[in-house]
Amino acid sequence: MASPSAVLQSEWTKIKSVRSTIWTLALAFIVTVALGAVICLVFNNTYSDMSDSDKATFDPTNTAFFGMSLGQLALIVFGVLVISSEYSTGMIRTSLAAVPQRGMFYFCKVAVAGLLALVVGMATSFITFFLGQSLLGSHKASIGDPGVLRAVFGAGLYMALMVLLCVGAASMLRSPMLGLGILMPFFFLVSPILSAVPKVKSVAKYFPDQAGQKIMQVVNDPDSHTSYGPWGGIAIMAVWVVVALIGGYAVLAKRDA
Secondary structure (H helix, E strand, O other), rough: OOOOHHHHHHHHHHHHHHHHHHHHHHHHHHHHHHHHHHHHHHHHHHHHHHHHHHHHHOOHHHOOOHHHHHHHHHHHHHHHHHHHHHHHHHHHHHHHHHHOOHHHHHHHHHHHHHHHHHHHHHHHHHHHHHHHHHHHHHHHOOOOOOHHHHHHHHHHHHHHHHHHHHHHHHHHHOOOOHHHHHHHHHHHHHHHHHHHHHOOOOHOOOOOOHHHHHHOOOOOOOOOOOOOHHHHHHHHHHHHHHHHHHHHHHHHHHHOO
């Protein structure tokens, strides 16, 4: 029987030896930081042209994280490839032959992917925040301001949860093409569109991305009427993640490789 430490080492070796998975995390970092910096620079240069109402609701912290919406594209790819690439190459049969305890195999893969995503997410969120605020000039927020540290920490947590959600979903779908074909349209088309439709946005606000992004807000949007706060939103996202991971394990445990 394989030991947990050996399986963890094996999963770490698999992730770092596949260039596509490492590059997707690097791309998530670069896109989030770079786009956030550009947006902050634009807001700094055009702040005087904003209306009084826009100035009153301006959120310098959340502005720095505007690039997160595009950066999570790479996170979705990473989360899907972590496990579904083994199905597409047939490597899953070798992995399960080496580690027949499917629960241990799955837990170790999720743990390694989640921890790596958390480290990258935290580095991304803090660098994005400090760079963005330096470009906002006199309109910047300080890490010591009320709610700011929570938002910055929450942004990194959001990135890690997004990866774990995609790992669970990909475990159920067992195909990179199917996983990307469902998750990308959902997060980039379905969720944003439904959240803007009056009759269904009350439901869309409980989607994992819509709820989770609440953690990055410091200044409340008066047009956003939600029954949960920042930590409530990330808790809703965490529930989605748990359900996805349980579903992924159920499929792995019951179906042949």
